[in-house]
Amino acid sequence: MAGSTHRTKVDGLWVFQLAIPADCREELARRFPEEYRGQKVIRRSLGTGNAREAEVKVREHLDKWRSRIDAIRGPRNPEKLTPLQLAAVEELRSLGYHISLDSEPDHEGAVPAPPAESARTFRELERGFAERRYAYAHGKMVEKLAAAGLDLDPDVALEGERQRIAARLDAVERAASVVAGDVAVNRPSAFATMDTLFERWKREARPTVSSIQECEFSVRRWREMHGSVAVDRITKPMVRAFRDAMLSFPTRLSNGEAALPLQTILDKYQDKDVPRASIASARKRLSFIKTLLSTAVDTGLIPESPAEGVRIKDDGAKPGQERRAFTVAELKIITDRLADQDESFRWVTLLGIYTGCRLGELVQLEAADARVEDGVTFIDINAAGGKSIKTGSSIRRVPLHPDIRNAFLAFVEGKKGRLFPDIRPGTNGDITDLISKRFNYWRKRVGLTGQGLCFHSLRHSFKDRCREAGIAEEVHDALTGHAGGGVGRRYGGRPPLKVLAEAVAKLQFPNELLQEHVEVNRSKSKTS
Template sequence: MAGIWQNPRSKYFWFRMAVPERFRDRVGKREFKYSLETTDRDVARLRHAEKLSEVRALLAQLEAEELVCVDREAKAICQRGLDALAKGNLGANDDGVTDLLAAKDNVAHGLLTFLAYRTRLTWGRDHANLAELELTGEIADPREDDIPASPVGFLNKEEQDAFVARLRALDGDLRYQSYTNRDIARALLARRSWAAAEYEVLLIASAANASVKMRTPLFDALAECVLRYLAEHRFQFWPKNIDRLIPQMAINEAAASAPEATTSTAGVYHLSDCLAQWRVNHRLRPSDVHKTYDEWKLAVDRFIEVHGDIPLDRITRAMVIDYRDLIKGMPTRPAKNIARLPVRDQVALAERQGLRTLAPASVKKHVTAIRSLLEIATIEREWISKNVATKIEVAGSQYNGHERDRLSDADMQTIYGSRYMTDPDACSDTMFWIMFMAPFQGARPGEHCKLRPQDVVREDGVATIRFRNSSSATGGETDLPQIKQKTGSSIRDVPLHWIIAEGGFMDFVALRQSRKAKWLFEDLEADKYGDRYKYLSRQINDALDELGVDASDKAFYSTRHTSKRETRRQRVSEQSADQWHGHSDGRRVGRKYGQGVSIEDLKEDIDKLEYAGVNWDAVVACARYRVSRLFAKHG
C-alpha cells in the first residue's frame, strides 16, 4: 500500500510504497521512496496522487512485460513436454510401425481420454457411472460427496447428453472418440477453466522438467496452451472429411437410422451454407461488395475459429454465449499486427495491455449475424429444428439515451466561432458546408455527403433539399450515382434554413449544376462500400477534438441530437421535427412532399432554429467568400 510519510528529521512529506516481491529484481529496490518536497499536507496529497499514478503505470508496464514472458515460457514448456511425452511413447512402442507422428497422436488421445473422463465425473452420478464403466469396465462405489456440485465443460444437461450421444456413435473405433473428446477441451478453453486441466498441465510440465505452481500466471498460460493443443489437434489417421463424416454418424445414431446411411454427408449444413443462402436471398453477385455480408462473414469466420466448422445441429446455445463473451474482450480498431492474430490471442493481448475493447453494439452485431443465419437455417430452409441463438442478449447494447449527448450552447459557440467556420482557408469547402448545414437541416451528415446537385430544387419558391433513393430521381439514367436512404422515413423533403440560404448555398448548388457534377460535394472519397462520409467524419471529429469538444459521448453526429433539442426549445411540433429529421413518429406518416406537414409549414418551423450565442454573421460571411471564390475559379 502506498502512503504519505513525514520524515521527522526534515519535516518534508514522502511517498512510500513497497515494491511487489516479483518485481524487486527488475526495479532494483524493495521500496519506492520519494520526497514530495513540501511541508503542506494538502500539496503533499496532490503530489502523492501524481507519484502514485506514475508508479502504477510502471507496475502495469512491468506486469505486461512479465505476462509476455510468461506466455513465451508457457509455449516453450508445452512444446518441450509434448515432445518428451511423444518420444517416451515412441520408445515404448518399438514395433517398427509407430513413428513420431503416431506417437504424438497416442499422447493426444491419452490426454483427451483422461481429460474427458475427469470432466464427465462432474456432471452428476449417471454421467460419472457411465464414464467409469467406459474407462475401467466397472463402476466404483464412491461417496455421494465425491461428485463435485459444479459441472465443468458442458454445463447443462442437454449439452452433456448430446456429447454422450456423439460418443456412442463412435463405439466401433475407440480412436475416433478423440474427435468428440476434443469438444471437452474446446469447452474448457472457451470458459477458461484452467483448473480442470490440472493433471494434463502438471504432467506436461513434469515431462519438460519445469516447475509450475497452481494459481500462478504461468500455470494459467500453460493450461491455455495445453487445452488449445488438445482442442485443435488433428489425428493423422483421420479421414480427410471427418469434420463432415463424424457429425452425420452421430445424427444417425441418435435417430436410429439405417447403418448404411452413416457414411453419407448429404444434408449436413454449416454456417457458411447459411451465409451463401443469404447472398442468394439478396441477389448478390460474386463480384458484389456488400457491407452487411462482409460483417456477417467476419462474425462467421470468428465463430468457426473459436468452435470449429461444425454442422449447424451441433451448434449449442452455450457455444453462442461463449462466443459472445469471448468477442467482448477483442480490441477495437487494433493495429494490423494485432488484427492478424487469432481471436483468443487478441483477447489475451487486449487484457494484458488494457486496450479498449469492442463496444456492446459491435458485439451485438456478431451475435445478430449468427442468430440471423441460424434463423435462415431454421425457418426458411429447415436444416435444423430450432434456433439456439434466440434471445441471447448483449448487455449495454440497447439505446438508453446516453450513447450520444447533444452539444451544449458553449460547444456550439466554440465550434461555429472557430477558424474552421470563419477562415475561408482553414478547411475544404466540402467540410465547411457539411458542418454549416448540420445543425440547421437536421440530416445525418452522411445524407448530405451523398446529395446530387439535382436533389436541391425550388418547390413553389421554397429552396428544398430532396432526400431520395437513386431510383426515385434518376429517370432511367444509369450513369447517375446510386443512392439508398437508410430507412423509409429518410425519404423526405427538407426546406433550406434561411441562414444557410444567406450564405449563398443555392449559388453553390447552381455552380455544381452548371458543371453537370454527379455529386454536390465532388471531392469526397468513398470507401469500398460507397460510404462518402467515412473519411470526412474523421477529419471533422479530429477538428472537434482540437477545439476541446472531445467528451467521449460527443462527436460531430451530436449536431443531429442538438438540432432535435433546439426544436423543442423553440416549441416546434414533434411531427414537424420528425419529418425533416427523417424520424418515424410511430404513426407511419408519409414523409414525401405533399404528405404530412406541408413544405410551407416546415419552412416556417425550420427557420426558428437559431442557437443562442453563436455569431452566424461571421459564418455567413465566410460562406459567401467561399462561393465567390469558386465562381472566380470556374467562371
Template structure:
C-alpha cells in the first residue's frame, strides 16, 4: 500500500498532506507508528488512519476556504431545513465512499487493489457494528458524532446551539443517515449499483421544500429584486433602497438561501436591528420593504411562506404638534428675502407660495413646461411626486407613491401675481428644453428637489431665523396656499385640482378633470392682498 511502510520490524502509516493545507497542519507528511508487526493488523489500522486523516484534511480545507466570521448560532430549524441537511450529508457520505473506490485508500491508486478491498471489507464491518451500537445505546450526542456533525455543518456556514432540540434532532439524523449509508456502502461492496445523488452538497443552497411538498428553486437576491422590479415598476431610488435592505437581511442569513428564511428569522432580525441601535421607524421601513419583496415571491410561487407577513413593530407616536401653515407675515418675509436671491432660490419659494406646488415639482420645471394654452399662461407638472409630510409613510407594496398619485400630473394656470413679479420674463430668457433652475443640482436619480429643499430651508431657518419645528420650510407653503383657496371662496374639488391632491370620493376618479379655462378664473379670484407686498 502507498500509505504503509515498514521500518525494522514495525509498520508505520504514511500520508502526504495536500499542499494547500500544509500550512494549517504544520507538516507536509503524516508519519505515525502503527505499533504492529503483523502486516494484516497493520494494514487494517492503516486503513482506519487513512479514513481519519481524510476527515481531518476536509476540516482543514473548510477552515482555509472560510471567508467570513463564524456563522451565527441557530437554535431552531424548520422541517425542510433538517431534511435538506440530512440529504446533503447522505450525499456527502456516498460521494466520499465513491472517491475511495475510485482512488483507493491512499488517494493515489486507480480503483481498489485486492488487499485494499479486503481491508475495506473489514473496516466496513467495524463501522457497521459501531453505528448499530450507537443507535442501540442512543449515542447521538457522543463526542465522535458531534465532532463529525459540527465539522460538516461548519464547513457549510451553519452552526447549531448544542443545547437546542434542533441540535439533538440533527445529531440523531446523522447517526441514522450514517447507518443507512453503511448498508449502501456494503451494497456497493457486493457489486450492486448505488448512485450518488446529484443534488448540491451544501444544504443551505439546495432546493427548499415547502410543508405541502412543493419544491422551489433557490431564491437569490438578484432574482428576487429583478422579478419584483420588472413587475412592480418602482422608481430607481426605491429599487436601490429595497436592494440595500434585502442585502442586510441576506447577510444576516449568513449564506443561507433567501427562500429558506422563516418567520422566526424575520422576528430575530427585527430584534437584532433594534439592538444595534437602529430607530424603530428605520426598522419598520426595513420590514415594509422585505414584506413587499417576499410578498411578491409568494405571489409568484417562488417561496412557500412570506417570512415577514406577520412581523409587526408598533411605534409609539411622539406627542408633537401638527405641522402648521405659514402665517401671512412669514410668507411675506420669505418672498421678500427670495427677491434678493438668484436662480432657484429666487423663484422656487414664489412658485410654491403662489401655485401650491411641491418643492420637487417646482425644481424640475423645464422651459417647455411653461406654455400658453388658449392664451392662458400655464405650467404643466409632468413628473409625479407626492412628498406631502402627511403622506410620507413608506408604501408597503414597494411602489413609490408618486406612481399612484395620478392627480399630481396636471396643468395649472400661472397667477397674475407671479407674472407681475417678472416670472414670465425670467422664463423667456431660457432656451427650449432647458431646465429653469440648472443651479439646483440633480441627485443620483436625476431629481433636483433635494437641493431646492435645502436652499429654501436655508432662507427660512438661517436668513429669517424661523425655528418653529411645526413649520416645514417647503410643505408649509402648501398649507398656506390651501387656506388661501378656502378663504377666497374656492371649491375644494377645484383647489385639489390646483395642488394635485387626490380626491377621496369614487366620483373624483372619473373623467379627465378640469380644463385650464375653468381653472383660470378661479386662480384670478385668489386674494393676494393678504400679503401686501407693495
C-alpha cells in the first residue's frame, strides 16, 4: 500500500521515499537541480511522527513526483488497457494500491508485474487486510466495553466499522476485477462509491488532518445510512435524508454509543429531549458530502451533483448555539483567573485575546515566528515547516499590542523551535484537540458557562475591539486572516505592516486588568 511503501520512520519521524525510474533521472536532475541530483531513491523528511499527518504529506510528495515523471515520459499504456481499466487503475491508486504501467525493470532490476496480475494480488491482499482489521477492532472493542462496564454485543457496537471495512473491500474488489478483466463494466461510476470519492479527495485536495477526520465522520455515517452505493445511483432524496439525520444527531454520546450505527443512534434517541447537533455542525457534515459529489462531477463520474440545492437553512430554530464574543466582563474573569495556569496556557490565551489568531495558528508558533521589522514586533503566521493553515489568506503578519509586546518578547527570549512544545495533539492527531477541550473545561470551571463560548470566541472579541476602535474592515480582515471581498483588496495587496501596527495600537482592552496580568506573566517568565 502507498502509505507503507513510500514512508519509513527514522529517529521517530516519518520519511518519504520514492524510487526514480532510470530513464527519468537525467531529465529530472536537469529540470529540478535544487530538488534532485540523480539519486536512485529520493528521501524527504516529513517532519512529523504522526501517521495521519505523514499520510497526507506522502500523497503530496507522490503527486508532485509522479506528475513530473509522467510529464517526462508522456502517456503510457503498454498493456493497452481500456479507458475503463485505466480509470480503475486510478481508483486503486486512490485506495493505496499502485499498479505500475511500466514494462521496464526498476532500479533494483525487478520487472513490474502486469496490471492484471497486480490487481488480482491486491484484491487478495485487501481481503486478508479486511479480516485482520476487523479482528483487531473486535478485540479492542471487547476491552473498551469491559472497561466501561457496558453489556453490549461488540459486533453490534462495531457495525459501523464493519461497514467501513466492507465498503473499502468492495471498492478494491470492484476496481481490481475491472483491471484484471474478470468482470464486464460499462461505466467507471460502477466502482466509485462515497468511500472511493473520499480517498480521491484526500489525495487531490490535500486537506488538513482535522478536515480528513471530519469528512471521514460524514462518509462513515453516509455509509451506515445508505450502504456502499455506487455514485451514479445516489439520488437527491438520499442526500436530503442524510441532511435530516445530521440535524437530528444527538450530542454528548458515550464512546460506546458513538460506535453504534447511525440508525441505531437515531432510533435510540427518537422523541427524547436531548441536545442535538448545532446548525453549524450539521451544515459542515453535509458540506463534506457535497464536496465529494462535486469531485465525482469534476472527474466525469456523474453529470451533475444530486446534492445541488440541498441546504440547511438557519431559521433560528436553535438559538444560542452560534459562537459569540466574550464580553469585557467575561474577559476580566479570564484574565483574573489565568495567573495560576501554566505558561503555555496563559500565553496562548493572552495571544488569543490580543491578536484574534485562531487556536491552531497559535499552538504551532515557533520562536522564529516572533519577529521585529522596521521597529514593529509581530508574529508571523506561516505554513513553513509543515504547519497547517486554514486558507491562503491565513498567512499574514500580526503586530503585537503594546500591552503585551515586551512581556511576550521576554517569554520568547532564548527559546528555539516550538513556543509551546508541551501542547500535544489528541488521539485524533489534531494539535488543537486537547488544548481546546482544556480551555472549555477551564472557562466553565471559572464560571463562564454561557452558550456559544469557546476559544474561538476570543477571535470574535478581537473583532469587536477592532470595530469599537473604528478600524477599517480591510485592516482588521488583514489582521485576522479573513479574505474579504472589497474591490480595493483586489488591487495592491494587504495593508503595510506599519498600518497594521498603528491599527493594533488603537485597540482598547480592559487595561487595568490585562496589564496587571501581563506583569504577572512577565515576572513568571523571568523566574522560570
